[in-house]
Amino acid sequence: MSRCSIIAKDIRILKQLDLDECSDVCPVEALIVTSDGVRAEPSRCLVCLACMALCGPDKVMIISDWVCTES
Numbered sequence: 001m002s003r004c005s006i007i008a009k010d011i012r013i014l015k016q017l018d019l020d021e022c023s024d025v026c027p028v029e030a031l032i033v034t035s036d037g038v039r040a041e042p043s044r045c046l047v048c049l050a051c052m053a054l055c056g057p058d059k060v061m062i063i064s065d066w067v068c069t070e071s
């Protein structure tokens with residue numbers, strides 16, 4: 001039997017993110033937006049897609065994939 005989970009391969013910033021809309025959007029600090037810029041850490045991302053919904057899919061894109069393991 002295989003067990004699969006979705007992972008973030010990349011977090012792509014396509015346009016400048018709005019500090020008011022995006023600074024607190026990520027629940028796990030995989031996307032940190034400050035006045036100094038944006039830091040993205042795909043390894044922390046849960047692929048909840050809240051950032052795409054709230055910041056705008058034209059501004060941030062989560063590149064995801066499935067990883068399956070046999071058990």
Ligand code: SF4
Pocket residue numbers: 008011025026027028029030031044045046047048049050051052062
């Ligand atoms: S998809 Fe969710 S967990 Fe991943 S960066 Fe966006 S808000 Fe954070």
